[in-house]
Each structure stands twice: as structure tokens, then as C-alpha cells.
Amino acid sequence: MTTAVQLDGITKRFPGVLANDDVDLTVEQGTVHALLGENGAGKTTLMNILYGLYEPTDGRIVVDGDERSFESPRAAIDAGIGMIHQHFMLVEPMTVAENVTLGAEPRKWGGLAVDADAAVREVAALSEQYGLDVDPTAPVETLSVGVQQRTEILKALYRGADVLILDEPTAVLTPQEVEELLSIFDHLTDQGKTIIFITHKLGEAMAAADDITVLRDGQTIGSIAADDTSREALAEMMVGREVLLEIERPPVETGSTLLTVKNVSTPSQRGVPAVSDVSFSAHAGEIFGIAGVDGNGQRELIELLTGLSTPASGSIVFDGEVITHASRRERIERGIAYVPEDRHAQGLVMPFDLVENGLLGNQRTSSFANAGRIDWAACKEHASSIIEEYDVRPPNPSASAESLSGGNQQKFIVGRELARDPTLLIATHPTRGVDIGSTEFIHEQLLALREAGVAVVLVSSKLDEVRGLSDRMAVMHDGMFVDTVDPDAVTEEELGLLMAGEHPTGGEQ
Ligand SMILES: Nc1ncnc2c1ncn2[C@@H]1O[C@H](COP(=O)(O)OP(=O)(O)OP(=O)(O)O)[C@@H](O)[C@H]1O
Numbered sequence: 001m002t003t004a005v006q007l008d009g010i011t012k013r014f015p016g017v018l019a020n021d022d023v024d025l026t027v028e029q030g031t032v033h034a035l036l037g038e039n040g041a042g043k044t045t046l047m048n049i050l051y052g053l054y055e056p057t058d059g060r061i062v063v064d065g066d067e068r069s070f071e072s073p074r075a076a077i078d079a080g081i082g083m084i085h086q087h088f089m090l091v092e093p094m095t096v097a098e099n100v101t102l103g104a105e106p107r108k109w110g111g112l113a114v115d116a117d118a119a120v121r122e123v124a125a126l127s128e129q130y131g132l133d134v135d136p137t138a139p140v141e142t143l144s145v146g147v148q149q150r151t152e153i154l155k156a157l158y159r160g161a162d163v164l165i166l167d168e169p170t171a172v173l174t175p176q177e178v179e180e181l182l183s184i185f186d187h188l189t190d191q192g193k194t195i196i197f198i199t200h201k202l203g204e205a206m207a208a209a210d211d212i213t214v215l216r217d218g219q220t221i222g223s224i225a226a227d228d229t230s231r232e233a234l235a236e237m238m239v240g241r242e243v244l245l246e247i248e249r250p251p252v253e254t255g256s257t258l259l260t261v262k263n264v265s266t267p268s269q270r271g272v273p274a275v276s277d278v279s280f281s282a283h284a285g286e287i288f289g290i291a292g293v294d295g296n297g298q299r300e301l302i303e304l305l306t307g308l309s310t311p312a313s314g315s316i317v318f319d320g321e322v323i324t325h326a327s328r329r330e331r332i333e334r335g336i337a338y339v340p341e342d343r344h345a346q347g348l349v350m351p352f353d354l355v356e357n358g359l360l361g362n363q364r365t366s367s368f369a370n371a372g373r374i375d376w377a378a379c380k381e382h383a384s385s386i387i388e389e390y391d392v393r394p395p396n397p398s399a400s401a402e403s404l405s406g407g408n409q410q411k412f413i414v415g416r417e418l419a420r421d422p423t424l425l426i427a428t429h430p431t432r433g434v435d436i437g438s439t440e441f442i443h444e445q446l447l448a449l450r451e452a453g454v455a456v457v458l459v460s461s462k463l464d465e466v467r468g469l470s471d472r473m474a475v476m477h478d479g480m481f482v483d484t485v486d487p488d489a490v491t492e493e494e495l496g497l498l499m500a501g502e503h504p505t506g507g508e509q
């Protein structure tokens, strides 16, 4: 076997943080190598170093037997290293072929003009060769997340990548798309490409990877062949203790109806209904789950519940009062807390520190503001208690939100929202990008809220999560609730069909 990439003693120090501490990683050519580890363990940092985004403080990078140092991603790309980030970098109105070839377009007329036809042909050929199934002429904005991701893969392949790094590629995919991506990994490695992928999902790592390396606190804990380990063993390597991998939902007596949503509809920007005649209720001491493929109106429905938008028709009643047109602020004051889907756009102000971020939505609460003046000492104390309770790392209230790893940002938001002592919690993808130990913790918090008589509306694309936590659950497709199902009785196959808009028992709805 030849070694594609070898990292030797990589150390990366940020001001006050040792993100990588003498890390070793050996990746064999033609294999899939999974990188696991808790939030903040240093996975993204290590890959950013390999991709030339960060310069290591110390250590050696060996690619194809040659020691290299990359001062930019361009240098890494020239050495055959490609990286697909979690936030895609595609230009929306342009087509797949235009995006893939951007900056490296095939030319005609002696180099005078871009050869658009050749671009389409070359991209089609690459897509075919690696089983990516992408239409080169499709505008990127019309594509699902999964296909956009494959466009990013094409972009790296077009630039000659032999090693592909994917940072949590499956976090945003539907179960079906995950299957497709993993089979693309097979196509790629069959043809000699090497894949390094970061994930928090142990089952995926076991299924897709040849080898698995675990990082903890910036250090390599170990590398192991996927065939020689188990989910339990990996979980323990990652967290350093045993982790509860299954959700246990004890019986709880349900109380009064807290939220009643009646026939709400809202048009989308394109004129077609984004939410179409949705009705449901949520009770005290109950978790009401909404499952579905992303982009089927869940986001728009949640915006109606949180006051980020108002419905064109229908009504929303909370705790006996009509709140259909109540503002976001009014709803917070009435006891509705919200863990948003997009932590960058809605959950946090990235350049602000955690003290300031802990204050968001609390500016008018008497414990933080006195006669219009903000009590910064109380704010700092508040941020510190969230940090401690939710194990946010690094435990520094003066750290900016943007300096935290994705999972730690998420833990901070969940902590802030639960600290409001809500009557109703609306949580969208509360554990997206969150490591297994913290996922277990967040699940426990949601179940504790339920036990304390809070109503929880949970949107999640993780099937095991939404099934494990919910007392009742609806499946959303094309803006509508296709069906309401018993989470304990429904099978994965039935759910898959419902999520695709089909009724397992009687044709399409
Ligand atoms: N640009 C930066 N400036 C300061 N600290 C940083 C920076 N980037 C990362 N860190 C810190 O380095 C550590 C490792 O972060 P990294 O993003 O590599 O973690 P990760 O393993 O990818 O975590 P996650 O699973 O949450 O994505 C964290 O403590 C993080 O806060």
C-alpha cells in the first residue's frame, strides 16, 4: 500500500488554544479514512492545515512521499488535495459546469473565449466516471443540498484532486442522500482516489471507512481499522467514558394544550405555498416531532411559530391567547424559546463574545438590564453558567462566537435558550454538528423539559433522534403534513416513504 498523506507531529496553536497537539495521521491511498472526535477536538483545524488554510505551528506534511508546506489552498490543490467545506462556496445563478470550471475554464479560439460546450462535456464526463449523477447544465440554485455537494466534489476533481477532504458532509443530507454519497466514495476509491471525511455519526464511519482516527483535545487517541472496532468502542475513545447511544424516553403524563396551530398557510417567495394548511397541537409535557426532508416547508412553518413571519391564513394560539401576529419579542416574553436552524444567521452574532451572545433576546429582562442600563457583571455570570453547564469549550466568556467550533456554538445556543425557562421550546436540528457526548446531554435536557411540563416542538432530519425523542410526530412533505405517526410504531421504511410524499398504505397524497 502507498501512503497518500502523512501528517507528523502537527501542532497548531491559536492565541490561548492548543487546537492540534502533536497529531499524527497516516492515510493510505485508495482508502476512506474517517476522522472522529468531540466538538473542538481539532478535526477541522487539522484538515485546514492539510488544505493550506492554516500554517502549522510545528510538524510535517508528507504527500505522496514528498514533504510539503502549503502556504495557500492553491498550493494544496496543485499537490492534489481538495477540500469540501460545510458551507458550500458555489455561485448560485451559475450552472454546475460554470461553477465547476470557474477560474479554470476550457478555452477556444486560441484561448480568446471560454468554451462553454467543452466545459459541459468535460463536467459530464467526470460526473459519469465517478457516478456523481449531476446535470452540468442545471443552475446551482435549483439543486438540492446533496447535488450541490456533489458539484463541490466535481469542482475538486476537475482541479485534479487525488485526496478529497470532506468536513461533516453528511450533516446536511437526508438518509437517502447519505447512502448516495457513501456509494460515491466507493466509486472514487475504486479509481484510486483517497478520501478523508469528518463525521459525528459512528454508524457512518463504520460503514464507509476503511480506517478511523480519533482525536481528543487536540491529540491523536488512536487509529483503527473499521472492521476491528464497534460504535461503543469508538464512542469511548472519543469521549473517554461510556456514552448512551440509544435514547430512553420515560413515560410522562401529558398536560393541557399549550400550542394550537390551525390551518396555517404561507406562500413562498416563488408563489407556491411553502406551508399549506398545516394544523397540529402540542401539549405540556410532550415533544411533538416534525420529520421530513429539508426544504419541505419546515423552516417556513417554524418561522410562523417563532414570529419571524406571519401566515397568510390560519391561526396560532399559545397558552390560550392568539399569537398569530405577535412579534418575535412578544413571544419570547410569553415564554417561547427557539433554537434556530442556522446558528450563523439567527443564533449568534459571530464577532461578538459569549457574554454579548448570552444577552441576545434577554436585553429587556430585569436581571440583565436596569433602567435601560445593561448589567455586564450579571451578563458575564450568565454566560459563564451556560458555559459550565453545557461544557462549552474553551470555557472563556470573552471568546468570540466565531472562534468556537461548530458544535460548541450550538451547545451555547441551546444553553442560552433553555436558560430562559420556557413554556414552549421550538428546536430545529438541535444537535446538528454536535458530538455524541453533547448530543446525549442535549437529548437529556429536552427530555427533562418535557418532564417539567414544557411543550417542545422538534424539527430534525435525524430519524433516530426525532423518533427517539418525540411522543407524537408528523411527517412534512411539500408544505403539508402527510401524516401523523406513532414514533414507536412506525418503521424506517414507512417513514422514508412518507418523507418522499407517499402513503405506505394508499398511493400518493
Ligand atoms: N481561527 C481560530 N481562532 C482561535 N481558535 C480557533 C480557531 N479555529 C479553531 N479554534 C479552536 O481550536 C479548537 C479546535 O477547533 P476545530 O474547529 O478544529 O474543532 P473540530 O474538531 O472541528 O470541532 P467540531 O466537531 O465542533 O467541528 C477549538 O477549541 C476551537 O475553538
Ligand SMILES: [Mg+2]
Residues within 6 Å of the ligand: 043, 044, 045, 167, 405, 406
Ligand atoms: Mg469541525
